[in-house]
Amino acid sequence: MNSQLLLGIDVGGTTVKLAFIDEEGIIVEKWEIATNRDDKGKNIMKDVADAVLAKIAEQNISKEQILAAGVGAPGYIDVENGIIVEAVNLGWKNYPIQEELEHLLQVPIVVDNDANLAAGGEKWKGAGEGAENLLAVTLGTGVGGGIIAGGEIIHGESGLAGEIGHITSVKSGGAKCNCGKSGCLETVASATGIARLGLEAIQLKPEGYLKSILDETGTLTAKDVFDGAKKEDETALGVIKESTEHLGFALANLANALNPETIVIGGGVSKAGAFLVDYIRSAFNQFAIPKIAKETTIKIAKLENDAGVIGAAWLAKQKRTSV
Amino acid sequence: MNSQLLLGIDVGGTTVKLAFIDEEGIIVEKWEIATNRDDKGKNIMKDVADAVLAKIAEQNISKEQILAAGVGAPGYIDVENGIIVEAVNLGWKNYPIQEELEHLLQVPIVVDNDANLAAGGEKWKGAGEGAENLLAVTLGTGVGGGIIAGGEIIHGESGLAGEIGHITSVKSGGAKCNCGKSGCLETVASATGIARLGLEAIQLKPEGYLKSILDETGTLTAKDVFDGAKKEDETALGVIKESTEHLGFALANLANALNPETIVIGGGVSKAGAFLVDYIRSAFNQFAIPKIAKETTIKIAKLENDAGVIGAAWLAKQKRTSV
DSSP, rough: OOOOOEEEEEEEESSSEEEEEEEOOOEEEEEEOOOOOOHHHHHHHHHHHHHHHHHHHHTTGGGEEEEEEEEEEEEEEEETTTEEETTTTTTTEEOOOHHHHHHOOOSSSEEEHHHHHHHHHHHHHSSTTOOOSSEEEESSEEEEEEEEEEEOOOOOOOTTOOGGGGBBBOOOOOOOOOOOOBBHHHHHHOOOOOOOHHHHHHHSSOOOHHHHHHHHSSOOOOHHHHHHHTTTTTHHHHHHHHHHHHHHHHHHHHHHHOSEEEEEESGGGGGGHHHHHHHHHHHHHHOOOHHHHOOOOEEEOOOOGGGGHHHHHHHHHHHHHHO | SOOOEEEEEEESSSEEEEEETTTTTTTEEEEEEEEOOOOOOOOOTHHHHHHHEEEEEEEOOOGGGGGEEEESSSSEETTTTEEEETTTTTTTTEOOHHHHHHHHHHHHHEEEHHHHHHHHHHHHHTTTTTTTTEEEEEEEEEEEEEEETEEEEEETTOOTTTOGGGBBSSSSSBBBBBTSSSSTHHHHSSSHHHHHHHHHHHHHHHHHHHHHHHHHHHHOHHHHHHHHHHHHHHHHHHHHHHHHHHHHHHHHHHHHOOOEEEEEEEEGGGGTTHHHHHHHHHHHHSOOHHHHHHHOOEOOOOOOOHHHHHHHHHHHHHHHHHO
């Protein structure tokens, strides 16, 4: 192997995903290691460096082939200085990750938030391929997001931009959110939020498909609610309509302000596929400026678990190979 | 006069505002001419060029002192190619304004939407001085807006970004908007919208300050509603609360996604000053992520009618003097 390579690193709470990616965005080699959260995560980057050095020996890659590396991490990041201000899940606080990893690997490093890099990945090689203006929203346990405008990730004044999950959806009486306010999009459009809405609906009307699943399994998931809706169970359909109306409203208003080419929906909930997109589209068209409703594409994300490493490599290519 | 100058041009439906501005953003000379909308506006740029050439003769400015010119115009603009796709008020359609004015003046020209340039003006020398991340909203007959992120105007995929006035505020049963949908922010937060809400409130409860003004003058303006609210007239206060709650909600959700340093409120309605900001702030804090509520500044615009020419000069400096 002797082409030039980018290294993508996606640090999660359970595993760190790693990949060597060529300049066209093709994954050449990918693997993962366990995230060691002991001692406030102080060994994670050491483990990453060891894993990378072992891999280049194994794959006969020379150090000189690695142009740059991008790192995606959860939490609140000072992108300019390459510092993780706080990543609660990993134990990092004011952690100079860029400096440390440059020291360990001796290659140029760039760092960004994992949700922003997932957006970058989908922009480079995924559902938003080539889009210079893109919104990415990840519907998982929570709701994450990334905004790309004019080809660049939007960070905002203190790195909080892209927090689509904390757009207020329910003006009054909404569920409490981790962020400190109530009625966030996350409380109604995440997997957790959809399951919660399902349970609330059963309490009001204890019958039908969702009730039978709850009785059978003792629990209710977002997937159960989608399954019920696809079977035209009235309660489940009501929940999906409520949830996607909030999501379509939030995305339409972002699109009214930002005029993206493409909106990419990822995360576990996006496995509901075209069924989900159709419901979001219906609400989106109701609340978007007609020209924007007509021109904006809404798609399911394509890269799944690879979005983070591909986005990290995209950022590395964009920021560090041009210097 | 022998310093280097930027030329700012702000084309409106009634007048074209012009100014020579130095590289520090100080207005050296400003004046205006009438907008000639005859023959689909085909003489407007000729009039502008004649006015500029007359002014440089009068002021003893040499052509070589003019580094570049920026033009702000209403409507839908192809910024990259300097073409006004459509400006209904002026009669322009697919009008190559950049090419025409470069031909007439023989200086580098850049073009952008007037609301975007007003945002640029406030960023350069106004209430948002130095902010790299700024939202500007103009509450006039309509509601306009401009978004600056990472120091650059956000245009979106087809130049529609910044249309803050067409964010949906009233989900169902909202007033019809010119854009083709209903319940836009513009229908409840523009001067026109506030007056309309006032009239609706009087119909429901025909008494108090607003009713007396309507009886006396035969009409009701947004200023009347603010005057009534400041006098603690219950109906007027109710209207201002409703209007600013919609505005605070829309701005908070934009801020949740974009994390601006500063939000600048301009236009005729902004003459209500601190009273207006206090009401917007109250709603904003309710709907913004706590850290964003704490860190985002909300200010009344400072430049008034000069925002457009200063913003045009800012863009000219940024884009054309660096080539």
